[in-house]
Amino acid sequence: MIITLKKTAPEEEVQKLIKRFENMDLQVTMIYGANYNVFGLVGDTSKVDEKNISANPIVTNVQRVAQPYKLANRMFHPEDTIVDVDGIKIGGKNIVLIAGPCSVEGEDQIVRIAKEVKEAGANMLRGGAYKPRTSPYAFQGLGTEGVLDLVKARDLTGLPIVSELMSVDKLDEFVKNVDIIQIGARNMQNFDLLKAVGRTKKPVLLKRGLCNTIEEWIMAAEYIMAEGNPNVIFCERGIRTFETYTRNTLDLAVIPIIKERTHLPIIIDPSHAAGDYKLIESLSLAAIAAGADGLIIEVHDEPENAWSDGAQSLKPSKFNDLVAKGKAIAHVIGRSLG
Amino acid sequence: MIITLKKTAPEEEVQKLIKRFENMDLQVTMIYGANYNVFGLVGDTSKVDEKNISANPIVTNVQRVAQPYKLANRMFHPEDTIVDVDGIKIGGKNIVLIAGPCSVEGEDQIVRIAKEVKEAGANMLRGGAYKPRTSPYAFQGLGTEGVLDLVKARDLTGLPIVSELMSVDKLDEFVKNVDIIQIGARNMQNFDLLKAVGRTKKPVLLKRGLCNTIEEWIMAAEYIMAEGNPNVIFCERGIRTFETYTRNTLDLAVIPIIKERTHLPIIIDPSHAAGDYKLIESLSLAAIAAGADGLIIEVHDEPENAWSDGAQSLKPSKFNDLVAKGKAIAHVIGRSLG
Amino acid sequence: MIITLKKTAPEEEVQKLIKRFENMDLQVTMIYGANYNVFGLVGDTSKVDEKNISANPIVTNVQRVAQPYKLANRMFHPEDTIVDVDGIKIGGKNIVLIAGPCSVEGEDQIVRIAKEVKEAGANMLRGGAYKPRTSPYAFQGLGTEGVLDLVKARDLTGLPIVSELMSVDKLDEFVKNVDIIQIGARNMQNFDLLKAVGRTKKPVLLKRGLCNTIEEWIMAAEYIMAEGNPNVIFCERGIRTFETYTRNTLDLAVIPIIKERTHLPIIIDPSHAAGDYKLIESLSLAAIAAGADGLIIEVHDEPENAWSDGAQSLKPSKFNDLVAKGKAIAHVIGRSLG
Amino acid sequence: MIITLKKTAPEEEVQKLIKRFENMDLQVTMIYGANYNVFGLVGDTSKVDEKNISANPIVTNVQRVAQPYKLANRMFHPEDTIVDVDGIKIGGKNIVLIAGPCSVEGEDQIVRIAKEVKEAGANMLRGGAYKPRTSPYAFQGLGTEGVLDLVKARDLTGLPIVSELMSVDKLDEFVKNVDIIQIGARNMQNFDLLKAVGRTKKPVLLKRGLCNTIEEWIMAAEYIMAEGNPNVIFCERGIRTFETYTRNTLDLAVIPIIKERTHLPIIIDPSHAAGDYKLIESLSLAAIAAGADGLIIEVHDEPENAWSDGAQSLKPSKFNDLVAKGKAIAHVIGRSLG
Incomplete structure (x- = not known):
């Protein structure tokens, strides 16, 4: 110092x-x-x-001269951490492909979309059962019913499920039912929630806060790890800037930075960053080329009738195209996608 | 639309x-x-x-043409809301003056500082018992002990107390013991926490998130009001911008904007915005002149030994000077301070 | 409206x-x-x-319902504009590769580096003769001598040259000597300078301002085009955000956006965005994958002795590696690099 | 270091x-x-x-340990610099009050408004003859004619005039005719322009760039001073942030910071920061309370017919009210306004 x-x-x-x-x-x-x-x-x-x-x-x-984080610091843990999710490895040669709707809207919907994204090459399913919404009057998620619908979709497709946990009192439900617990951008510094998931062994997908620095983000991972859970996966989803054309500004430089500073895997969410389905393919291919360990993409078969985030959801056919191009790019950099 | x-x-x-x-x-x-x-x-x-x-x-x-908020909207509630905290009115002619240390460090410390700020003219006491800290290795607050120390300080000075609630499971403790529940900047969109305080009748001090827009902030108030609690007080504490000289950038334009758009009171926290004790006086006087309904200021008798936020804490003597100048400015705009 | x-x-x-x-x-x-x-x-x-x-x-x-720009608007000009620079096409299938030092430091240096980047696959040479520096005490560029050194390097290598014009009174020198006139980020809204280059037919590389919106950027192109010069090439070089780990935040979403809204080509400058040589490769590959029409990269054979921007300059060997990977990615998306 | x-x-x-x-x-x-x-x-x-x-x-x-600026640095020049403009002192006990329309629209208009703002208490007149506009299709200012109209207004009212210089080739016109040369936000890092005004002795009003740090701003002053002109007046006019409710975010913390770090005066422009006439009074009073050495405010007698910036222009009657309140606040902090 x-x-x-x-x-x-x-x-x-x-x-x-x-x-x-x-x-x-x-x-x-x-x-x-x-x-x-x-x-x-x-x-x-x-x-x-x-x-x-x-x-x-x-x-x-x-x-300060030294970084304030220890457990996440590559200096003290030079090898890459690979997080194992029911046999799917996040952080190795393979680039994980997580897809699904913003919100679970019912069993039929999530099962139908799960099958479609699986066929397109996804190896995990995303879907929100508890939804952080700016307005109290907007759809807040199906709750427990939504979690159970996700479980059905996993039973039928074999895809592990990722869903967002918003409060400590649902932790047991998530530990029991989901495969990766997502901490959303708005809760990146909800320290009680971080400590709670830190006391489990579940893989945690830690989204970067809308205006959190890289160091604050790593410190949030440190909160989880300090409680005993080493299975943290970073997820960049765009930061808030003066530019309003896109919902947020995707910061792909974090990929080499997180890999230099920490030993943890990092995946990219182009959907929330862009807020516009027309931009998803470009940003997804860019993320693969930049070295991301995975993508999490919103896919809906009827975006214009989606209960949330329709504007940024890809139709399955477009998702298919994206995966094909993504596979080709992954291949030339010595990795594979999905 | x-x-x-x-x-x-x-x-x-x-x-x-x-x-x-x-x-x-x-x-x-x-x-x-x-x-x-x-x-x-x-x-x-x-x-x-x-x-x-x-x-x-x-x-x-x-x-959208219409604002997405209803209960907070001045259009449907033209009169100013005045929040009553144990007889102290927030939102009327008087400008409330809340002061105290960042963290409660023990009974002696909080009682001593409470007496000093009271003598200087404060009419409420602030102090953190649960502290949101960027690092898991930093002091996290005294917890329940800190809340009880605040209660002691209130018993001895008569000053109502304001303290930050970080998680739903401490709600009962706060309803029982504190006079204003503070929702911190990092939790401004912790919607479960907003709903929980909305189900009480306690006055809520709602800090603006580091990178939340004014509309999102009003929508957070709407979450609380939609559950039945009309006692919301806005608190601006600086937003995150590219400028790093100050900890955050204090946005005083929110004072006339919040007053035009909503009927709720708004107070200013210059301490967290500036992050530097040398700037507090200027920003406090500016806030009064701009029409704020109150100030919340960090005061510590030994800033260099404070357990947190020393750099932005005023010594009681400097706080005294500030109050004297603040009273003079309040007077010429037809209000009174403290 | x-x-x-x-x-x-x-x-x-x-x-x-x-x-x-x-x-x-x-x-x-x-x-x-x-x-x-x-x-x-x-x-x-x-x-x-x-x-x-x-x-x-x-x-x-x-x-407003309609965009405020007309000449740059794809709605009124559906075909891609391809800018021809001495036979090299910017905006078509080929991805142009511009490389060279931040500053021209003398004839030997620029000729030496020009040969190295050419051998590595670059098809244009960059180099600053007039340098916008934050400090009046920092090296301000070799001026006319630097421009003439660039001309020497072009004579010897055949690489067209790109250099930044900072004031109208050097316009004739640039029209006579350089192949692409660069308008730097700090001058993106120097409207007199925009009008001046608009009155020539020289290709203009228009960098995005540090905090300019996409619409303002397109309007800056409109200034140039409204004077009669259709040869505008956009160049994204990062925007200023709260994140200070990188010099700026590279906004790759602009690639599909500029292509949707306008008919002009867009290239990416990862060097100024990152400010750190270790991040350049990732960001360059990402830009190619996202659909950029070119890259402009700082290369120096002795970065630690460079007269400016050493920290973000690649050594020729690293640039070589980058080009090899970039070619592979360009190939799988049906384009070629350099 | x-x-x-x-x-x-x-x-x-x-x-x-x-x-x-x-x-x-x-x-x-x-x-x-x-x-x-x-x-x-x-x-x-x-x-x-x-x-x-x-x-x-x-x-x-x-x-770096030491600041990169020397001439502007208070460490090497502890006394306040007071800039003398035709006998009006900027930087002393008096708070200067500059007012007038965004654009000069003709002799009648500027003379009429000059008389009104003088009567309301202003001691200088502002008015743009060369206008930086985002769109090439918007009104670009009356040019030389506008400058001469300002001179007429000065002749008739005695108010010194402030106007924006956008390019070096108009420097002589400005040196001859105006009393303070304004460098606009977009040109804060137009280093050739800074050097040019640095070679005169005219007072320079240096606006902060939309996304420039305080240090960059002081370095821009250093550019002017390094050429021999010590008469620099800082002017804060809001910075660009994620918040779009206001045109920009006014950063009043710069007042005590500039005064601590430099010996130069600083004035505030609430009009461009707010972009909305309804916010001007609050921000102006705040600036006075925070210690500003002056205000520059847009006033127009028919804002809805103004040729530019109507939305942020005050009518003379509202300006009158503001001045009355501003005088009262200035008085209680031991200063005088206008």
Whole structure:
């Protein structure tokens, strides 16, 4: 940790600060500059709170050198983590393909779509039973009934299921029934929910918050891992920017960054990022080329009658086309899709 | 609701869409332009999902005319709502002054600071017992002990207490003990939590999410009100932008906007917006001048030893200065502070 | 154009507004809703200024239906525009590959790097002679000498050259010497500069501004085209967001959007978006997969001694690897690279 | 400057880097940590390019300690700079009040409005003769005629005039005729234009770019000052964020920040930030309370017929009200307005 001090700081105050750090078993190296002096702190600085150090009027800046995350940090875990979901590996050579409707609308609908996406090459099924909606007057999901419909679809197709958990009180239902628990963008810093899924061993799909930095996102994974669950899969779904043409801005640079900084797999959700079915194919192929470990795509057989997110849902025929092109790109980079 | 259609849309598809709207008891007016045709829909469009309409390939754009919120909407409730907290009115002539430390650190600390802020003119006490922290390794709050320490401080000073609720399972504890339940920025779209506080009658301080639009924020209030609780107080605490000099960017334009669009009071939190004690006074005075109904400010007697947020906490003496200036400005705009 | 009026608007004011539009040869259709009335305007609304209409106190909202751009609009020009640069076509089947150093540092350097990028497969050379630098104390480019060095490199390698024009008074120098005039991100709305290059026939590489919307970007192209120059090539180079891990956030969704909305080619600059050489390969391959018409990449043989932008420059060997992978991906989507 | 190195960096590479810095007359202090080593560089690091240092594969991070600006830096110039404009002082006890229409629309209009704003208390007149417009089809300003109309208005009212310069070739016209040269937000990093106004002695009103950081803004001032012109006045006019309710988000925290970091005055433009006349009064009063050295406000006697920016223009009567309230607030903080 690097602390910049005013040149005018009274020596007494500087000594007090040095003593404080020495009491924390940190070694202090002082660098004297023309306009500022600088402390370099060596040792376990994870307990030092930058904001409190900044509160000291003699301090002008505090900068961490080491990353604040440990369990997710590739530095201490150089090999890739591969998450196993009922035999399907996320994070290896294969690129996982998750598809399905935004919302489960009933058993018929989810089974029908599950069969279609399976035939097109998907190896997992997505579907929302509990839906975070901006408006209290919008459809809020079928709840438990929706979860059971997903289970039916899995029974009939063999596709593992991914669904979003919105509150701790449904955790048991999810542990019992779903294969991957999704934490949505709006809950990325719902720390009680993160700790709760951390106490299970279920794979967790951790979506990036709409305006969360990469470091905050990794720290959210760290919350889950610190409770004992190592099965975290990152999912980029677009961030909020000034551009309103798309629903969000898909940040594909996170793929090489997450892979450099952590050992965890990362998949891409082009549907929520784009908010427009016409953009999904381009963004999906881009994600594969950039090195993503998977895609999660909204597919609906009647988007114009979907109960939610119709505008960004692909029809099965378009999804088919996308998969064919995606397979070809995966192949030339030495991987396979779906 | 205004729907723009491609000029090339097949008449059959257009008729299908017209029929669909007529079945929803909506009247359709068609406007024929050179390059586009436009539908104007009249009637209760609150059930029409824009995203599904957009999914129709003949549609190029969907635009709402009416606001999606009703209970919070000033159009249907022209008088200001004044929230009563143990006799202190939020939303009237008086500007409420809430102050206290970021975290409760123990009974002595919270009682000591409560007395100091009361003497300086505060009329409510803030303090976090459950703390949302980016790192799982950072101090997470004293929990129930912290809540009880706040109660002690209230008993001794008479100041009503405001504290943040992070999960539904602590709701009873908060209903029993605190006077205003704070919903933090990270939980602004934790819809289960919003519904839960909506089922109580406790005043709710609803912070704006780091990257939530004003409309999303009002919709979050609507979630609480739709469950039966009309006592919502908005709190702006800065939004996330590209500027990193400050922790967040305080958006004071929300004060006249919230007052035009809704009938609910709005207070300002300059501490979290700035992240730097040196900026608090300027932003607080600005908020008063702009018409805020209150301020919530972090005050700590030893910021450099605070367990959290030291960098943005004011010492009591500086808080005193701020209050004196704030009172003078409040006075010239016909209000009073604290 | 759709104009929303307050239901309470006095009839007299409404009639005044109707007359005003009729005087502009616009037809007005009125839609009566419960809480708002709506005008639909049909005719040439390009002269109507939304902001002035909004200034009328009876108006609550103004919304355009038609795009404000004409010459760039695919609706009026359905075929792809292919820009010809000395025989190299931008916008067709081939994906153009532009590479070279951030700054021209002298004849030896630019000739040496030109030969290396040519050998690796590049078909154009980039290099800055006039450099927009945040600091007045940083290297500002070699100026005319740099332009002449580029010309030497072209003479020796046959690669057409791309360089950034920063002010109108160097226009003649650029028209005479360079093959594509680059308008940098910071000058995307330097309208005098846009008009000036619009009065030439030189191909213009129009970078997106750091915080400009897609519509503003297209309008900047419209400025150039309105002066008579149809040879505009869009170049996405990342937008500014809250995320600071990367220099900017690359927005690849613009590829399908620009292609849907306009008939102009679009290329991608991963170097400025990422600001980090380690991310360039992933983003370049993603851009190809997403349908980009070209790439512009910074290559330097000694990045750690580069006079500018070393951190984001690829060494020739890494550029070689990237090109090999890029060719494979281009091939499977039916295109060729370089 | 602080440079973080990989622990695994080969000693030979580390020594090469040390030698490089020593050759630049910098002293290097090495701090050995568990996972990283750190260099502290002491001496004149203004010539060290962070980006090139980052290009070295053994380096993981580079951080400046000292600010990159010198002439604008309060550290080297502790007293406030007061800019004198024909006897009106900007930066002292008085808060300057600049008002007028967005565009000059003719002599009658500008003279009429000049008289009205003068009577209301303004002490300078604003008006655009050259207008940066998003669309090439929108009104581009009256040009030289507009400048001469402003001169007439000054002759008749005595109000000094502020107008925007968009290109270097009009510099002489502006030096001769206007009292403050405005550099607009879109040109904040048009470095040739900054250098050109830096070679005059005219006061320069430097607007913050739509997405420029505070540091970039100060560096733009440094460009002007480095050419010899010390008369720079900062002007905040809102930044671009995800929020679209307002045209931009006004960032009032810049007032105390600019005053802490630099010795230059800062004024606020609420009109462009808000984009909506209904918000101007709140934001103006907030700016005064926060310590601004001036306001620049758009006033038009017929906003609904204004040739540009009608929606954000105040009518003279509303401007009058605002000035009365502003004077009262200025008074209680020991300043005077207008």
